[in-house]
Amino acid sequence: MSTPKYTINSDISKAETLPASFYQDQSTFDQIREKVFYKSWQWIGDENLVKLPRQTYPFVMLEGYLTEPMVLTKDEAGGIHCLSNVCTHRGNLVAQNPGSQRKLMCMYHGRKFGLDGSFESMPEFKEAKDFPRECEDLHRFDTAKWGPMLFAKMGGEVDFEKVIAEMNQYVGFLPLAKFVHSETQSKDYLVNAHWALYCDNYLEGFHIPFVHSDLNEALDYGSYETILHDHFNVQVGYSEGAEDIFDLPAGHIHHGKRVAAYYFWVFPNMMFNFYPWGLSVNIVRPLSPNQTKVSFLSYIYDESKLHKGAGALLDKVEREDEFVVEGVHKGLKSNYYKAGRFSPKRETGVHQFHGMLAKCLG
Numbered sequence: 001m002s003t004p005k006y007t008i009n010s011d012i013s014k015a016e017t018l019p020a021s022f023y024q025d026q027s028t029f030d031q032i033r034e035k036v037f038y039k040s041w042q043w044i045g046d047e048n049l050v051k052l053p054r055q056t057y058p059f060v061m062l063e064g065y066l067t068e069p070m071v072l073t074k075d076e077a078g079g080i081h082c083l084s085n086v087c088t089h090r091g092n093l094v095a096q097n098p099g100s101q102r103k104l105m106c107m108y109h110g111r112k113f114g115l116d117g118s119f120e121s122m123p124e125f126k127e128a129k130d131f132p133r134e135c136e137d138l139h140r141f142d143t144a145k146w147g148p149m150l151f152a153k154m155g156g157e158v159d160f161e162k163v164i165a166e167m168n169q170y171v172g173f174l175p176l177a178k179f180v181h182s183e184t185q186s187k188d189y190l191v192n193a194h195w196a197l198y199c200d201n202y203l204e205g206f207h208i209p210f211v212h213s214d215l216n217e218a219l220d221y222g223s224y225e226t227i228l229h230d231h232f233n234v235q236v237g238y239s240e241g242a243e244d245i246f247d248l249p250a251g252h253i254h255h256g257k258r259v260a261a262y263y264f265w266v267f268p269n270m271m272f273n274f275y276p277w278g279l280s281v282n283i284v285r286p287l288s289p290n291q292t293k294v295s296f297l298s299y300i301y302d303e304s305k306l307h308k309g310a311g312a313l314l315d316k317v318e319r320e321d322e323f324v325v326e327g328v329h330k331g332l333k334s335n336y337y338k339a340g341r342f343s344p345k346r347e348t349g350v351h352q353f354h355g356m357l358a359k360c361l362g
Contacts, residue, residue, distance in 0.1 A: 004022075004025060004027075004028060005361070005362070006018060006019075006022065006357070006358040006361055007358055008300075008351070008354045008355040008358045009056065010355065012342050012344045012347075012351045013350060015342055015351060015354075016339040016340065016342075017339050017340045017341070017342065017350070017354060018196075018339065018354045018357065018358070019151055019338055019339045020333075020337050020339065021142075022196070022291050022331040023194040023196065023197060023289065023329070023332050024194075024289060024332065024333070025289070026289060028361070029194075029286070029288070029289045031361060032286075032357070032360075032361070033065060033066065033286075033361070035270065035360045035361055036268050036357065036360045036361075037050060037062065037065065037153050037154065037269075037286075038154050039149070039154060039155040039156035039360070040153075040154055040155070040156060040158070040267065040268055040269075041144065041151050041152070041153050041154070041156075041158060041160045041163075041266070041270075042062065042151065042154060042270075043149070043150075043151055043153055043270055043281070044059070044061075044070075044072060044082060044150040044151060044152050045059075045072075045149075045150060046148040046149050046150060046181055046299075046352055047080065047145070047148050047149075047150060048148065048181065049071060049072055049098075049150075050074035050080060050220060051070050051074075051202070052100070053074050053075065053076050053077075053078060054074065054075075054076065054100045054101060054102055054103060054115065055073070055074050055100055055238025055270070056071055056072070056073045056095050056098060056099060056100070056104065056115070057071065057072040057073075057098045057100070058070070058071045058072075058085050058093070058094075058095040058096065058097065058098065059072065060154050061072070061152070061154070062285050062286075063285075064285065064286075064287045064293070065286045065287065066154075068154070069084070069085040069086055069093055070082055070083065070084060070085050070152065071083050071084075071085040071094065071095040071104070072139065072150070073104070073115040073116070073288060074115070075114075075115040075116055076115070079116070080085070080143065080145075080150065081116050081117060081143070081159065082113065082140070082141040082143045082150075082152040083104075083113075083116075083117040083138040083139065083140055083141070084117075084138045084139035084140075084141075085138075085171075086138075086139075087106040087108065087109075087111055088119070088135065088136050088137070088138065088228060089106065089108070089109055089111045089122065090108060090109065090225040092106050092107070092108040094106050094138070095115065098208065098274070099341065100225075101105050102115075103115070103120065104117075104138070104180055105303045107184075108251040109122070109123065109124075109293060110122070110123045113137070113138050116140075117137050117138035117139070117140050118137050118138075119132050119136035119137050119138075119237075122136075137141075140210075141153055141154070142160075146164045146167075146176065147176025147177055147179060148176065148177060148179060148181075148224035148299070149281070158231055159175040159201070163229075163231050163232055163266060166229050166232070167232065167234070167264055167272070169253055170234055170236075170253065170254070170262050170264075170274075171262055171274050173248065173249050173252060174274065174301065175301070176279075177337055178301060179279055179299035179300065179301050180299060180300055180301075181297065181298070181299050182298045182299070182300050185300065185306075186295075186296055186297045186298050187295075187296050187315070188293060188294070188295050188296070188300065189293070189294045189295075189296065189318060189322065190291065190292075190293055191291070191292045191293075191294055191324050191325060191326065192290060192291055192294060192329065193290070193291075193320050193322075193325045193326045193328065193329035194286075194289055194290065194292065194329060195269065195284050195285070195286040195287075196347065196353075196357065197325050197328055197332075198284055198292055198294060198321075198325050199265070199268070199269065199284060199353055200325075200350050201233075201321055201324060201325050202263075202271060202282075202330075203226075203233070203265055203266060203347075203349035203350045203352075203353055204226070204343075204346055204347045204350050205219075205221070205224040205226070205235055205237070205346065205350055206263060206343060206346035206347060207324065208221060208224070208327065209221055211320050211321070211324055212317055212320055214312070214313050214316065215310060215313070215317055218237075218239065218260060218309050218310045218312070219237045219239065219240075219245070219260060219261075219310055220237075220238045220239060220240045220258075221320045223238045224237060224238065226235070226348050226349045228348060228349070228352050229265055231266065232264060232265060232266040232267060233264075233265055233348075233349045233352055234262055234263065234264050234265075235262075235263040235265075235349065236259060236261075236262060236263075237255070237258035237259070237260045237261035237262075237263065237310050238257060238259060238260060239258045239259070239309065239310070240258075241258070243309070244260060244276060244305065244307075244308045244310070244311075245258045245259055245260050245276065246259045246260075249327075259305060260276075260309050260310040260311075261274065261275050261277070261309075261310040261311060262274040265349065265353075267353070267356055268286075268353075268356075268357070269283065269284040269285070269286075270283060271281075271283075271284070273311070275305070275309065275310060275311025276302060276305045276308075276309060276311065277301065277302050277303065277304075277305035277306045277311050278299050278300040278301040278302065278306075278311075279295070279296070279297065279298070279299040279301070280296055280299075280311070280314060281295075281298075281299070282294055282295065282296055282297075283297070285300055290329070294318075296314065296318065
């Protein structure tokens with residue numbers, strides 16, 4: 001069965017949303033894996049995963065969807081590498097557990113690699129002709145670092161350093177290197193809905209007065225805005241009062257304004273929510289057309305502000321979002337709903353997202 005074709009009018013005042021069938025079609029879900037996620041930058045974790053030289057950390061990128069085995073390493077010189085964790089001999093996993101080691105060695109037949117992924121040796125291969133070749137090295141994924149956070153490029157042509165530079169126009173004044181990951185404030189949520197519906201909901205503040213009473217009290221809904229960039233957008237939440245806002249330096253793009261939160265979405269599934277207390281990273285992990293795992297990862301900078309303002313009651317806000325998103329997922333199964341329209345004022349982020357998905361699917 002061929003994948004349906006999707007188009008989104010670039011004029012938001014005329015555009016319709018992705019159809020209900022988009023969220024239900026298994027072939028579309030599978031194509032998104034290949035055409036969107038395998039061609040995107042993805043969150044790895046933070047640099048503390050390989051805090052010391054010679055540390056290795058095997059993991060699976062977006063387990064349950066991409067299932068791409070990778071290994072993060074730090075070499076003797078302190079360089080961090082993200083490598084394929086699949087031996088180039090017979091495909092066995094190379095690193096089985098996190099640990100400290102001078103070399104990567106496959107336990108199946110003894111092939112050795114440097115911590116940068118370069119092939120080093122292989123027993124019983126003296127008679128092999130044209131060996132070793134360049135392809136004997138472990139595949140190296142491009143990596144990027146933003147504060148303590150690490151990212152890997154699965155594919156595609158996006159310049160993530162440019163994305164980071166543009167996001168730093170808003171939050172570059174914050175000392176990200178001092179942000180500390182909090183296990184107690186981090187949590188996973190299982191949402192019984194399509195992953196893109198979760199993103200749809202995140203990408204607009206239109207629903208805040210109707211769904212989030214506490215958050216609505218902390219934000220000035222009338223001045224809420226969404227700013228679009230090529231590969232991401234940022235929603236700016238302003239406060240009506242002078243408390244629980246950022247102390248923005250002179251020369252900042254929003255200097256003199258009462259900014260309570262910056263909500264960044266990076267295509268297709270990463271969210272970075274900055275509050276005066278720190279950062280909540282949300283990673284959206286597709287599991288099936290009907291189920292999504294969302295990881296909330298908290299990085300605290302000023303604990304005294306943790307339960308105040310727009311960044312308070314995050315668990316309650318998440319539960320409210322889940323209730324609505326799961327309701328939409330059920331509603332889209334109706335025979336009487338095909339597609340909707342966008343609010344040109346309030347849903348520019350959703351329109352951007354739908355347009356990017358339609359373009360990737362060709």
